[in-house]
Amino acid sequence: MDPRDALLEFPCPRCGTGSRDRFYGPCQTCRDQLVATSAGQARPADVGRFEPAMHVVPNQVATKE
Numbered sequence: 001m002d003p004r005d006a007l008l009e010f011p012c013p014r015c016g017t018g019s020r021d022r023f024y025g026p027c028q029t030c031r032d033q034l035v036a037t038s039a040g041q042a043r044p045a046d047v048g049r050f051e052p053a054m055h056v057v058p059n060q061v062a063t064k065e
Contacts, residue, residue, distance in 0.1 A: 005022065006022075007020045007021060007022060008020065008021060008022070008023070008024060010024055012026055012027040012030055013025070013026060014026045014027070014030040015027065015029070015030055017029075
């Protein structure tokens, strides 16, 4: 067994219950709750054509003749 695959024993940083997992973090119950409460509906982004503001001027070096 690779030592990197060993399970760690630690208290859950969110609820404080004992947890055994490969990485430190919330327990499986807390992860499930976070996914359920944090997940949102995907929606298309309203992206319009880029229109530069009127105060934007061209680079003076680029316009030099």
